[in-house]
Amino acid sequence: MSSKVKVYTEIENDKLGIGIKVIDKKATVADLLESWQPLCDDNSMYKKYAANNYAMCKGCTINCCSSAYVIPDIISFKKMASLFDNDYNRFIKDYFQTDKVKNGLLRMQPEPCIFLKDNICSIYLIRSLICRFYICSDLLGETEQLIYSITVAGISATHLFAEQNGLLKHNTSSGMTSMDKMFKELIEEYKNTDRTKAFLQATEYSDIPLELFL
Numbered sequence: 001m002s003s004k005v006k007v008y009t010e011i012e013n014d015k016l017g018i019g020i021k022v023i024d025k026k027a028t029v030a031d032l033l034e035s036w037q038p039l040c041d042d043n044s045m046y047k048k049y050a051a052n053n054y055a056m057c058k059g060c061t062i063n064c065c066s067s068a069y070v071i072p073d074i075i076s077f078k079k080m081a082s083l084f085d086n087d088y089n090r091f092i093k094d095y096f097q098t099d100k101v102k103n104g105l106l107r108m109q110p111e112p113c114i115f116l117k118d119n120i121c122s123i124y125l126i127r128s129l130i131c132r133f134y135i136c137s138d139l140l141g142e143t144e145q146l147i148y149s150i151t152v153a154g155i156s157a158t159h160l161f162a163e164q165n166g167l168l169k170h171n172t173s174s175g176m177t178s179m180d181k182m183f184k185e186l187i188e189e190y191k192n193t194d195r196t197k198a199f200l201q202a203t204e205y206s207d208i209p210l211e212l213f214l
């Protein structure tokens with residue numbers, strides 16, 4: 001656990017929620033991830049879908065990976081593509097949902113996620129922020145907002161990178177769900193922000209200051 005970011009629980013609106021406190025102003029997204037990771041292994045905290053509501057994520061039979069809507073952030077996207085010799089076009093064709101790509105959305109093939117093998121994530125160490133942060137527990141409002149803004153900035157950077165490199169050739173709106181539309185709007189909203197720029201310029205999560213999101 002990073003000493004720069006502390007994870008704690010507190011009652012908010014009559015519910016126990018998970019919160020984070022940034023201790024060091026120089027903390028990065030990597031520090032947040034390091035402190036967040038132990039929540040998956042925590043069996044003392046209420047998890048809506050865990051066995052008897054108190055269990056580690058490992059071995060979960062509901063497994064959020066079966067239904068997750070995953071759009072990778074740029075750091076994860078590039079690391080995953082490196083497994084395919086950085087052939088971005090092939091990676092997108094083989095691992096992303098074709099109709100969503102036509103909508104201009106890089107959603108990985110779902111239900112279950114294409115990287116779920118024998119109920120285990122086959123790319124665990126390089127999985128996306130959306131996967132790393134998801135936990136079926138209540139979060140404190142400010143923490144939820146912080147995680148949300150980091151994740152959306154990373155996703156927006158992926159789409160900017162894809163557009164700049166001619167990887168998204170279509171942008172139709174046919175067949176879009178309300179979730180697709182919400183993501184598209186958020187991607188546009190975040191595109192020209194310093195947060196998204198920081199993701200685009202970064203190689204690792206440790207290159208991105210948390211301060212940008214506070």
Ligand code: SF4
Pocket residue numbers: 047048049050051056057058060061062063064065134135136
């Ligand atoms: S976060 Fe996912 S894996 Fe963990 S208990 Fe909830 S549904 Fe299961």
Ligand code: SF4
Pocket residue numbers: 064065068070113114115116117120121122123124127128131
């Ligand atoms: S990338 Fe891994 S953690 Fe994320 S949804 Fe797929 S299998 Fe689950």
